[in-house]
Amino acid sequence: MDSTTATASTAPAKSLRRREFNGLPLIAPSVGVLLLWMIVPLVMTLWFSFLRYNLLDPTVSGFAGLDNYRYLVADANFWVSILNTLLLIGSVLVVTVVGGVLLAVLFDQDFPGRNIARLFAVAPFFVMPTVAALIWKNLILHPIYGIFGSFAVLLGVEPIDFFGQYPLLSVILIVSWEWTPFAFLILLTAIQSLDREQLEAARMDGAGAFAQFFYIVLPHLSRAISVVVMIETIFLLTIFAEIFVTTAGGPGNATTNLAFLIYARALLQFDVGGASAGGVVAIILANIVAAFLVRSIARRLEI
Amino acid sequence: MAVLGWGVAFLLFFPILWMFLVSFKTESEAILPGLFFTPTTQSYAQVLDRADYLNFALNSVVISVGGTVLALAFAIPAAYVMSFHPGKRTRGTLLWMLSTKMLPPVGVLVPIYLIFRQLNLLDSRTGMIIIYALMNLPIIVWMLFTFFKEVPKEILEAGRMDGAGTADEVRHILLPLTLPGIASTGLLSLILCWNEAFWSLNLTTSTAAPLTAFIASFSSPQGLFFAKLSAASTMAVAPILIFGWLSQKQLVQGLTFGAVK
Numbered sequence: 001m002d003s004t005t006a007t008a009s010t011a012p013a014k015s016l017r018r019r020e021f022n023g024l025p026l027i028a029p030s031v032g033v034l035l036l037w038m039i040v041p042l043v044m045t046l047w048f049s050f051l052r053y054n055l056l057d058p059t060v061s062g063f064a065g066l067d068n069y070r071y072l073v074a075d076a077n078f079w080v081s082i083l084n085t086l087l088l089i090g091s092v093l094v095v096t097v098v099g100g101v102l103l104a105v106l107f108d109q110d111f112p113g114r115n116i117a118r119l120f121a122v123a124p125f126f127v128m129p130t131v132a133a134l135i136w137k138n139l140i141l142h143p144i145y146g147i148f149g150s151f152a153v154l155l156g157v158e159p160i161d162f163f164g165q166y167p168l169l170s171v172i173l174i175v176s177w178e179w180t181p182f183a184f185l186i187l188l189t190a191i192q193s194l195d196r197e198q199l200e201a202a203r204m205d206g207a208g209a210f211a212q213f214f215y216i217v218l219p220h221l222s223r224a225i226s227v228v229v230m231i232e233t234i235f236l237l238t239i240f241a242e243i244f245v246t247t248a249g250g251p252g253n254a255t256t257n258l259a260f261l262i263y264a265r266a267l268l269q270f271d272v273g274g275a276s277a278g279g280v281v282a283i284i285l286a287n288i289v290a291a292f293l294v295r296s297i298a299r300r301l302e303i
Numbered sequence: 304m305a306v307l308g309w310g311v312a313f314l315l316f317f318p319i320l321w322m323f324l325v326s327f328k329t330e331s332e333a334i335l336p337g338l339f340f341t342p343t344t345q346s347y348a349q350v351l352d353r354a355d356y357l358n359f360a361l362n363s364v365v366i367s368v369g370g371t372v373l374a375l376a377f378a379i380p381a382a383y384v385m386s387f388h389p390g391k392r393t394r395g396t397l398l399w400m401l402s403t404k405m406l407p408p409v410g411v412l413v414p415i416y417l418i419f420r421q422l423n424l425l426d427s428r429t430g431m432i433i434i435y436a437l438m439n440l441p442i443i444v445w446m447l448f449t450f451f452k453e454v455p456k457e458i459l460e461a462g463r464m465d466g467a468g469t470a471d472e473v474r475h476i477l478l479p480l481t482l483p484g485i486a487s488t489g490l491l492s493l494i495l496c497w498n499e500a501f502w503s504l505n506l507t508t509s510t511a512a513p514l515t516a517f518i519a520s521f522s523s524p525q526g527l528f529f530a531k532l533s534a535a536s537t538m539a540v541a542p543i544l545i546f547g548w549l550s551q552k553q554l555v556q557g558l559t560f561g562a563v564k
Contacts, residue, residue: 023384030381037437038403044414111305117312126547128498130518131536135322150336189555238409241500245522259409266413283410290405297560
C-alpha cells in the first residue's frame with residue numbers, strides 16, 4: 001500500500017522535475033542591470049576619492065592617497081554640512097512621526113467625510129519637491145507677499161523673514177510638510193490592523209484614553225514607526241531639490257547639507273576627488289541605516 | 304472629531320489650495336492676500352505660450368512613462384520566477400535588490416555624471432529613461448512579487464498541464480489575472496518618476512528637462528512671478544495628485560516593501 005502510493009506520487013513529480021524550470025534567463029537581466037548600476041558607480045566613486053581630479057584643470061592629476069579625505073575632515077564646511085544633515089533628518093523625523101501618529105489616531109475615528117478629508121491630508125506627499133519648496137517660499141513664508149507676512153501685518157507684528165533669519169528651520173518646515181502624509185498613510189495602515197477587542201477589554205478595565213494610547217496603540221505601532229523612521233532617513237539623507245531652489249545652501253553654509261555639499265564640489269567647483277570623498281561618506285551613512293531596514297524587512301519576508 | 308479632522312486636513316492642504324487660487328489671479332493681485340478677485344486664466348495662457356513649456360511637459364511624460372515601461376519589462380519576468388519558481392537564492396536576491404535602492408543618489412552623482420558625459424547621455428531623454436528605470440526597478444520587482452504571490456500556483460500549473468509554455472503561461476494566465484496589481488505598480492512608478500528632482504536637476508539642462516526642472520527655473524529672482532509660478536505648478540502637480548489619490552493603498556505597500564500591513 002505504502003509503496004504503491006509512493007510510486008504514484010513520485011512519478012508525476014519526476015516528470016515535472018525532468019522539465020526543471022530554468023529561471024535564470026528571466027531573472028538575469030534585472031540582476032545584471034542592478035549589479036552594474038550599483039557596482040560600477042560605487043567602485044568609481046571609491047577610486048575617484050583617492051585621486052587628484054578636477055574636470056576643468058587637467059594639471060590637477062595623480063594619486064592623492066587619503067588627501068581628499070584629509071581635506072574633507074579639515075574643512076569646517078564639511079562638519080557644518082554633517083550637522084545640518086543630522087539636524088534636518090532629526091527634526092523632520094520628530095515632526096513627521098509625532099504628526100503622523102496623531103493623524104493616524106484621528107483618522108482611525110469615524111467622522112463624517114473622513115475619507116474625503118484623508119485625501120486632502122495626504123495630498124502634500126504627491127507634490128513635486130520643486131513646487132513644494134517654491135510655493136512655501138514665495139506664497140506662504142515670504143515676509144512681504146506671503147500669507148504669513150499678511151497675517152503679521154494684520155496682527156500688527158513685524159513679519160518674520162523666514163529664509164533670511166531661520167533658513168534651516170524653513171527648509172525643515174517644507175520637508176516636514178512633504179513627509180508627514182507619508183508617515184500618516186503608513187501608520188494609518190498599521191493602526192487599522194489593531195485588535196479592537198483588546199481596546200474594548202482595556203476600556204472595560206477602566207483604562208482611559210491616554211492609557212489606551214500609551215499601553216496599546218503606541219506599542220502596536222512601534223514596528224511601523226521604525227519602518228517609517230528608516231525609510232525617511234534614507235530619503236532625507238539626500239534632500240536636495242528643496243535646498244537647491246530655495247537657498248542654494250545659504251546664506252553662507254546655513255542650509256548646506258551633505259548632498260548639497262557634494263553637488264557643489266562636483267558640479268560647481270568640478271572637484272571630482274573631493275566630491276567623491278564626500279560621496280563615500282554619504283554611502284557609509286546610508287548603509288548604516290539600510291542594514292537595519294533590510295533586516296527588519298527580511299523578518300517579514302515569506303517566499 | 305469631524306471639526307478636528309477636517310481642520311487638520313485643511314491646514315495640510317492649504318498651500319496647495321492657495322497655489323490653486325493664486326494661479327487664477329493677475330500678477331498684481333497675486334502678491335496680495337485678497338480672497339476676492341475676478342478669476343482669470345491669463346497666467347495659464349502665458350505659461351502655455353512659452354514655446355518651451357510643452358517640451359518640458361512632454362519630457363516629463365516621455366521619461367516617466369518610458370522609465371516605467373522599461374522597468375516593468377525587466378521586472379515582470381524576474382518577479383514571475385521569484386514568485387512561482389523560488390530557489391535557494393531567491394530570498395537573498397530579493398533582499399539584495401532592495402538594498403540597491405538604498406544607495407544614496409548623491410553618493411554616485413559624480414560617476415554617473417561622468418559616464419553620461421562620456422556616452423553623450425547628458426540632457427537626453429534616453430539617459431533619463433535609463434536612470435528612472437534603474438531607480439525604480441527594485442521597488443517594482445518587490446511590488447510585482449507580492450502581487451504574483453497571491454495568485455494560486457494551481458492555476459498556472461493547470462495551464463502547464465495543458466501544454467502551455469512559460470511565455471503563454473505568463474501572457475495568457477498570469478498577466479490578465481494580475482493586471483490590477485501591475486497597473487498600480489506602474490502608477491506608483493509613474494508618480495516617483497514624475498516627482499523625481501535629484502537626477503532631473505543634475506543631469507538635464509534644457510532638451511530633456513522635465514517639469515521639476517522647469518519649476519526650478521522660477522527660483523531665480525528675475526523670473527519670479529507668483530501667478531505664473533502658481534499656474535505652472537498647478538499644471539505640474541494636478542495629474543500626479545489624482546494618480547496619487549488613486550493608488551494610496553499600493554503606495555504604502557510599495558514604499559515599505561511589504562514591511563507594514
